[in-house]
Structures are given as C-alpha cells and as structure tokens.
Amino acid sequence: MQLFNELKTLGQQHIKADKKAGERVPSGLWIACPKCHQSLYHKDLGIYQVCPNCEYGFRITARERISWLVDDFSELDADMCTTDPLHFPDYKKKLEKARVNTKLNDSILTAIATIQDKKFGLGIMDPNFIMGSMGSVTGEKITRLFEKATSEKLPVVLFTASGGARMQEGIFSLMQMAKISAAIKRHSDEGLFYLTILTDPTTGGVTASFAMQGDLILSEPRVLIGFAGKRVIEQTIHQKVPNNLQDAETVLEHGFIDAIVQRRELKKKIAWLLNIHEKGDS
Amino acid sequence: MVNILDRKKTAAQIVAGARNQEKMSAYDLINGIFDDFFELHGDRLSGDDAAIVGGIAMLADKAVTVIATNKGESAQERMLTHFGCPQPSGYRKSLRLIKQAEKFGRPVFIFVNTAGAYPGKSAEENGQGEALANNLLEISGVKVPVITVIYGEGGSGGALALACGDAVWMVENSMYSVLSPEGFAAILWKDSKRADEAAEVMQLTPEKLLAQNVIEGIIPESHSHKRVCRAIRKTMEQELGRLSTLSTEELLAKRYERFRKF
Numbered sequence: 001m002q003l004f005n006e007l008k009t010l011g012q013q014h015i016k017a018d019k020k021a022g023e024r025v026p027s028g029l030w031i032a033c034p035k036c037h038q039s040l041y042h043k044d045l046g047i048y049q050v051c052p053n054c055e056y057g058f059r060i061t062a063r064e065r066i067s068w069l070v071d072d073f074s075e076l077d078a079d080m081c082t083t084d085p086l087h088f089p090d091y092k093k094k095l096e097k098a099r100v101n102t103k104l105n106d107s108i109l110t111a112i113a114t115i116q117d118k119k120f121g122l123g124i125m126d127p128n129f130i131m132g133s134m135g136s137v138t139g140e141k142i143t144r145l146f147e148k149a150t151s152e153k154l155p156v157v158l159f160t161a162s163g164g165a166r167m168q169e170g171i172f173s174l175m176q177m178a179k180i181s182a183a184i185k186r187h188s189d190e191g192l193f194y195l196t197i198l199t200d201p202t203t204g205g206v207t208a209s210f211a212m213q214g215d216l217i218l219s220e221p222r223v224l225i226g227f228a229g230k231r232v233i234e235q236t237i238h239q240k241v242p243n244n245l246q247d248a249e250t251v252l253e254h255g256f257i258d259a260i261v262q263r264r265e266l267k268k269k270i271a272w273l274l275n276i277h278e279k280g281d282s
Numbered sequence: 283m284v285n286i287l288d289r290k291k292t293a294a295q296i297v298a299g300a301r302n303q304e305k306m307s308a309y310d311l312i313n314g315i316f317d318d319f320f321e322l323h324g325d326r327l328s329g330d331d332a333a334i335v336g337g338i339a340m341l342a343d344k345a346v347t348v349i350a351t352n353k354g355e356s357a358q359e360r361m362l363t364h365f366g367c368p369q370p371s372g373y374r375k376s377l378r379l380i381k382q383a384e385k386f387g388r389p390v391f392i393f394v395n396t397a398g399a400y401p402g403k404s405a406e407e408n409g410q411g412e413a414l415a416n417n418l419l420e421i422s423g424v425k426v427p428v429i430t431v432i433y434g435e436g437g438s439g440g441a442l443a444l445a446c447g448d449a450v451w452m453v454e455n456s457m458y459s460v461l462s463p464e465g466f467a468a469i470l471w472k473d474s475k476r477a478d479e480a481a482e483v484m485q486l487t488p489e490k491l492l493a494q495n496v497i498e499g500i501i502p503e504s505h506s507h508k509r510v511c512r513a514i515r516k517t518m519e520q521e522l523g524r525l526s527t528l529s530t531e532e533l534l535a536k537r538y539e540r541f542r543k544f
C-alpha cells in the first residue's frame with residue numbers, strides 16, 4: 001500500500017554544510033543540565049551543545065548536527081510525506097508543526113555525505129520531530145538509504161534518536177521495523193559496513209531494530225538507551241528501578257554497545273572507522 | 283463473555299476475544315496440530331524462557347520446527363512466563379531454533395499470543411532491544427519458509443519479531459497492533475479508559491489487517507479446539523505447499539517484498 005506522497009516543496013538539494021548553524025542558539029540563557037543538574041550558561045555548551053561538566057550531549061536537530069558533522073552532503077527524499085493511513089485526528093497539524101520546527105519532512109534526515117573525501121550513506125534522526133518517532137516516511141527514507149548504499153557499495157552511518165514507533169500510524173509504523181531490518185541485512189550480506197551512533201533518547205521500536213543492528217554500535221555519553229519506558233517497567237515489576245538503568249554507561253557494562261564517544265570526537269572517529277572498513281574494490 | 287461465534291463484532295469485542303481465557307494453551311495448540319512434538323529448551327547463552335516453547339514435530343510425514351509463545355495455565359506458570367511476555371532469552375531461543383531449522387531444511391511454524399516482549403528490569407539488562415533486533419535481521423535471510431499464526435494477542439515488536447517471515451495468518455478472534463489499545467489511548471489521549479475507541483481507530487482486527495495486506499488470511503474459530511486445530515493445520519499445509527514451490531531466491535525476494543510495500 002502507498003503510505004506516502006511526495007511533498008513537492010524542497011526537491012533534492014545539494015547543500016554545503018552550514019558551519020554556522022550550530023551557533024544559532026538563544027544567547028544569554030541559564031539552563032540546567034538534565035543529567036548532572038549543573039547550572040550552565042547557554043554559551044558554554046558551544047557548537048556541539050555539550051554539558052561541560054558531564055559531557056551529556058543536548059538534544060539537537062538533525063540540521064544542527066549535520067552542520068558540524070560532515071564536509072559535504074546531498075540530501076535524499078526530502079519531499080516525502082505520509083498519507084496518514086489511520087486518518088488520525090490532528091495528526092497532519094502535528095506533522096506540519098514538526099516540519100516547521102525541524103526543517104525536515106519527517107523524523108530523519110538522510111543523505112549521501114562525505115567526511116575527508118570518504119563517501120557514505122548518512123541518516124540522522126531528529127528527537128524534535130514528534131519525539132523522533134518512527135513513521136512510514138522515516139522507515140521508507142531509511143530503507144531507501146540502505147538500498148542506495150547497497151547498490152553503490154557505500155557504508156552507512158546512522159544516528160538514532162527516537163521515542164519509538166509513531167502511534168498515529170499504528171501497525172504501519174510497526175511494519176517499518178521489519179522493512180528496515182531486511183534492507184540492512186541485504187546491505188550487510190554485501191560485506192558493507194554499518195555504524196550506528198545512539199543519541200538521546202534511543203528507545204522502543206528503534207532500539208528493537210536498526211539501532212541494535214550495527215556492525216559497531218557507539219553512543220554519546222549519558223544517552224538514554226532502552227526498549228521499554230521506565231514507567232512501564234516499574235508498573236510491570238511493581239518496583240522502582242535505578243535511575244541509571246538505561247544510561248549508555250550501564251548499557252555498555254551489560255555488553256550491548258561497543259563504546260561511548262564524546263560528541264566532539266565523533267567526526268574524527270567516524271572518519272577513522274570508515275577508512276579502516278573501506279572495501280578493497282571501491 | 284464474548285460469543286466467539288458472533289460474526290459481527292466491534293474492534294473492542296475482538297480484543298476481548300483475543301484475550302479470552304478459553305484460548306488454547308501453546309501445548310494444546312502444538313499437539314493439536316502436529317504429531318510427535320519434541321520440545322527443545324534453552325538459548326545456549328543464559329537460560330530457558332518458559333514464555334517461548336519450541337521444538338521439532340511432524341506435519342504429515344515432514345519434520346518441521348515449531349515455536350509458540352506460551353502464557354501458561356496455572357497461576358505459577360503464568361508467573362513463570364510473565365503472562366506470555368518473552369524475555370530476551372526467549373527470543374534468542376526462538377532464533378536458535380530457526381537457524382537450526384534452516385540448517386536442516388525444516389520449515390518453521392510460529393504461533394503468537396503475546397501482549398508483547400517482557401518489559402521488566404532484567405529484560406532491559408539482558409538486551410531486549412538487541413534480542414528483538416537480531417530476530418528481525420536474521421529471520422529476513424533465513425532460507426526456509428517461516429509461517430506465523432497469531433492466535434490471540436499480537437503485541438508490538440514482541441509479536442513482530444516472531445511474525446517477520448513469509449506469511450502471517452490470524453485466527454478470527456485475534457489482534458495485532460503497535461501497542462495495546464489501553465497504552466495507545468494513554469499515550470495519545472492521556473486516558474487509558476478510551477481503549478475501546480482506540481481499538482476502533484487502530485485497525486487491529488484481522489479483517490482490517492487483511493484489507494491492508496498486513497496478513498495473508500483469517501482462520502475461522504469455533505468453541506471446539508479440535509476444529510480450530512484442524513482449520514489451522516489445513517491452512518499450514520496449504521501455505522507450506524505454496525511456499526515450497528519457490529526457489530530459495532524467490533522465497534527471499536517475496537519475503538523482502540512482503541514488508542517493502544509498507
């Protein structure tokens with residue numbers, strides 16, 4: 001079934017990374033770090049929007065992230081929009097608001113990008129787009145990204161940030177998990193490299209599919225990573241759970257991620273990993 | 283009590299029917315459909331989850347692998363299975379058995395009746411997300427037919443991880459959804475009491491899901507467990523016949539297309 005239309009607004013664009021985008025934050029504000037509760041002057045977060053006290057990376061838009069992450073990128077499928085398969089009340093309005101706030105057509109930005117002349121498929125989920133929830137357009141964009149990367153023999157780097165499945169799209173949102181997983185399997189079967197980088201928060205159906213399917217799984221510091229929500233867990237076991245149960249540092253201890261990398265180190269680390277996983281014939 | 287023979291039902295009635303205590307247990311279902319079921323235990327890593335029952339059985343003269351989620355019957359069993367919500371070790375057990383089936387060319391039949399993957403503290407610590415993700419990834423490439431029947435609740439990722447093969451059938455009184463109607467209403471309307479309304483909106487009934495090509499078909503139900511088992515067995519044999527005519531490449535291509543269309 002057709003779950004999406006083309007928006008016909010943006011068109012495929014070739015955009016030079018905007019180095020200034022990360023600096024456009026409201027100035028003169030005091031904020032509290034949600035993880036260590038340190039009071040911070042907004043400017044102290046710097047271009048990477050990181051707490052200088054505990055290294056927690058604040059939730060940023062996909063466009064902010066890409067502005068310092070890559071040297072160059074060509075955006076994919078920026079025109080697609082959901083058909084609202086359940087005809088869910090007010091969903092279209094909600095989407096429109098999210099579009100304005102994030103300058104994205106849905107909860108992920110996909111692109112063919114380069115870092116130091118290394119070309120790769122890139123996906124960046126945006127936690128500000130309806131909590132980074134995964135709808136049919138999110139799933140379609142990721143699937144197309146993997147299919148393109150498979151046919152062009154490119155590695156894929158995917159930043160996850162999601163509250164889970166998009167409830168407003170019901171079962172069609174669930175189906176995306178299987179669709180994406182199958183595309184990732186085909187990419188993997190070609191011996192191609194898939195790197196996931198978990199950012200705050202990575203939960204639900206995204207954790208239960210492509211976030212955990214990387215050849216390497218990295219995380220930013222102090223990221224919330226989990227399958228079920230804390231409240232659901234507590235209701236299920238009738239007990240309080242420790243606050244750090246779903247912190248990246250705990251998940252690392254339990255053996256489900258490879259490493260925690262500070263946000264400012266990511267670009268360098270990605271470049272290095274892309275380099276050493278380069279296929280001989282490309 | 284919902285009359286499971288009543289043909290004109292609301293979504294809320296279907297939900298009640300799917301959760302009906304009269305539903306067959308996993309063992310009754312397996313033994314009612316297959317012969318010589320031999321149960322195999324454990325994920326070879328950490329334990330043996332009672333919420334997933336699996337093993338080898340005979341369908342006519344063919345050896346097959348059978349997996350079923352299990353809610354348990356006694357109060358003690360229900361505690362043990364977390365009311366049919368599998369732990370990571372359950373999903374790892376099912377994947378182990380599926381890979382074993384692939385090695386020996388056995389088709390796989392999976393029966394799902396779960397509210398979802400177990401959302402407990404231990405499940406988080408043991409990587410519930412990873413276990414589900416790995417099922418989705420690996421089953422997409424398994425070179426034998428994988429056929430699923432949802433025979434009660436089909437809840438979210440915990441059901442999908444067992445329903446990502448070549449065909450999914452649902453019995454008449456069953457549901458398949460991204461979340462429980464109660465959870466859906468709580469999240470979107472901040473009111474879990476609007477679950478009946480949510481059930482209607484969510485399109486979680488077999489009829490609605492068939493119309494959207496999420497499933498292959500609906501198996502009629504009756505009060506006679508024997509008759510239900512016979513109906514399921516007939517469908518299983520037909521599906522296996524259809525899928526067995528395909529080459530491995532065709533099987534995998536069709537499986538890919540099955541989800542690619544969404």
Ligand SMILES: [Zn+2]
Pocket residue numbers: 033034035036037038051052053054055056
């Ligand atoms: Zn901090």
